[in-house]
Amino acid sequence: MLTPRSLFRVFALSEGVTWTLLLAGLLANALTELPSGVVTVVGGLHGAVFLGYAVISALVGVNQRWGLGRTVLAVVLAVIPYATIPFEKQVERKGLLVGEWRREHSGDARDDHWFDRLYRWFIVRPLLLTVALLLLVVGIFALLLFVGPPGGWPATD
Template sequence: MKPQTLYRIVADAEAVTWALLILGMILKYTDVTEVGVTIAGPLHGLAFLTFVTVTALVWVNNRWSAARGLTGLASSVIPFCTIPFERNCYRTGHLDGSWREDNPVLAPVTRNPKATTGVLAGVIIVVFAVLMLIGGPFG
């Protein structure tokens, strides 16, 4: 899967989980039910961690400037901003190309994408589990 495809999927997923979380918060704070936040909160947390990880990988792979990379990371904090950020990167060619193998930092990652996906998924899940044990951002 090319960086462009992966980035679009993860950016869209992060935005969708924002919508679910906001809906859950509306239901919670209007005393309807807390189940929306209970479900959407962890989903969004996982999508957020995944987006941040993929942003860092694409930033290095596609040789983004510091400003673009930091803007990408910041876009995950503001609801729904991952979509316009990803679309802008696509339109301006910042998502073009494949995974590079000429970078000594990325070469081990790009040579074996299945193993890398497994390792990164494992790391994200461990970080997610630790954060869930600690508690939500406002809990």
């Protein structure tokens, strides 16, 4: 089973890889006449990985008790190309990825909060958690597709 550390590291690295694909696709499109679908597909892949990284950052941030500021920072850094990689290295170096999933009440008063109880309920049901997180990512992705490209950006045909 994946640990918080291994899951976060996979998504942080994947975010960097998809940035490379996206930037290479945009550069290739500017220099050559790529079929319009290439950048759309690569952009969609990057967007899906970005959303996955955001959801996993939140999940791991809650598990590791990073606090709202560090968790939001983890998500926001995904907007900057490759910034997830040094962030991952920093939290690793500080020991903020150490430990297993919090499946049980630890005796810590913070575990009495309704959110932590709900969190643990999902963590002990990994299949249900995975489905819920996938539905969340797909729902956000669909909403963003419905809204359209960021303002001022030309839509690809």
